[in-house]
Amino acid sequence: MKEFELKYGCNPNQKPARIYMDDGSDLPVNILNGRPGYINFLDAFNSWQLVKELSDSLGMPAATSFKHVSPTSAAVGIPMSETLKKACFVDDIEGLDDSPIATAYARARGTDRMSSFGDWVALSDTCDKTTAEILKREVSDGIIAPGFTPEALEILKSKKKGGYNIIQVDPDYVPQPAEHKQVFGVTFEQGRNDYRVRPDDLTNIVTNNKEFTDEAKRDLVVALITLKYTQSNSVAYAKDGQAIGVGAGQQSRIHCTRLAGGKADFWHLRQSDRVIELPFLPDLPRATRDNTIDVYLGEEYMDVLKDGVWQTLFTEQPKPFTREEQRAYLDTISGVALGSDAFFPFGDNIERAHKSGVSYIAQPGGSVRDQNVIDTCDKYDMVMAFTGMRLFHH
Numbered sequence: 001m002k003e004f005e006l007k008y009g010c011n012p013n014q015k016p017a018r019i020y021m022d023d024g025s026d027l028p029v030n031i032l033n034g035r036p037g038y039i040n041f042l043d044a045f046n047s048w049q050l051v052k053e054l055s056d057s058l059g060m061p062a063a064t065s066f067k068h069v070s071p072t073s074a075a076v077g078i079p080m081s082e083t084l085k086k087a088c089f090v091d092d093i094e095g096l097d098d099s100p101i102a103t104a105y106a107r108a109r110g111t112d113r114m115s116s117f118g119d120w121v122a123l124s125d126t127c128d129k130t131t132a133e134i135l136k137r138e139v140s141d142g143i144i145a146p147g148f149t150p151e152a153l154e155i156l157k158s159k160k161k162g163g164y165n166i167i168q169v170d171p172d173y174v175p176q177p178a179e180h181k182q183v184f185g186v187t188f189e190q191g192r193n194d195y196r197v198r199p200d201d202l203t204n205i206v207t208n209n210k211e212f213t214d215e216a217k218r219d220l221v222v223a224l225i226t227l228k229y230t231q232s233n234s235v236a237y238a239k240d241g242q243a244i245g246v247g248a249g250q251q252s253r254i255h256c257t258r259l260a261g262g263k264a265d266f267w268h269l270r271q272s273d274r275v276i277e278l279p280f281l282p283d284l285p286r287a288t289r290d291n292t293i294d295v296y297l298g299e300e301y302m303d304v305l306k307d308g309v310w311q312t313l314f315t316e317q318p319k320p321f322t323r324e325e326q327r328a329y330l331d332t333i334s335g336v337a338l339g340s341d342a343f344f345p346f347g348d349n350i351e352r353a354h355k356s357g358v359s360y361i362a363q364p365g366g367s368v369r370d371q372n373v374i375d376t377c378d379k380y381d382m383v384m385a386f387t388g389m390r391l392f393h394h
Helices: 038-058 082-087 100-111 129-136 150-157 214-228 253-270 286-296 323-330 348-354 370-379
Strands: 003-006 017-020 029-033 062-067 070-076 119-123 140-145 165-169 178-183 186-191 234-239 242-248 336-340 358-363 383-386
Touching (some): 038 062, 038 070, 038 119, 038 140, 038 165, 038 214, 062 100, 070 100, 070 214, 082 100, 100 119, 100 129, 100 242, 150 165, 214 234, 214 336, 214 358, 242 253, 253 323, 253 348, 348 370, 370 383
Parallel strands (some): 119 140, 140 165, 336 358, 358 383
Antiparallel strands (some): 029 165, 070 242, 234 242, 234 336
């Protein structure tokens, strides 16, 4: 297939639209089902690069959940605790412990479930039946992977009344070294960002504390590769082999850090007993449970706990999870990793990161206030490495 005609571009009024290869060669993908659109392909090509690089760098199966050309999360296939399975709504999935690629996607989808509603999925490895069973019941637009087992393909083709978008990518395809895009009729050219993020990037440690654990290095690689394919400015918090909070496309870095930190806090709170044990009605839809948890953990918690409402969601009225109780729970968290696609200009980012249990940081460095940032890290005995490599993505 040398080109594929799209229904329209980013919006219905943007016609005609297509994807094709400038040199006349075949596209590096096959469309196995559905009719992917312009934004679907943007998500597909960006998300595939992320999981391929993550898998190559760490030697583990990787998955990501994308929305609007940025990842909600990315993860590698590390076994999940029973509590995490419940928090990610996959505790009833058979065979999950035997499928690292399914585990990777369960983690990625479970991190920020509200943002992942209607996601695009990318897998570094063949999609198996277990992964397809997870996807079968989730609202999702499509998937890209290097292969699909016959059982997985049959399950996925049944989604969206047979219209689910399924793309198979050539895992050996390597793009041209120069890439182009047009804005306002003007063509831009740049060298493709083929820099590979690896644990070796974390050797220039600038803080008093010099001790990175192997797990911290893994998590920082997850964070940095996630950022490489996230709209800038961006920061990412990571823990246990998955990005647990991504702040994308903010003009101010502190706003990125706050946004991503709030998502990371939410991920931790979802695993608390107070949330795991919420007495939901047995037949409550998954999306309704997600929305209810979001409100329950927010400032407007009485919107789901007041009389006349809680009866439609729970078998009994839960107690509020107060801000003080949440803060006490979050104060027990540590060992979180934080990556940034460009330097932190002020120590306020580190102060905010500390509130979300950050112990390890990787960023390019190069700010005139680097010493202020280092001093703030030393204040909390954090370990920080300067990578010297900016990861802007637009």
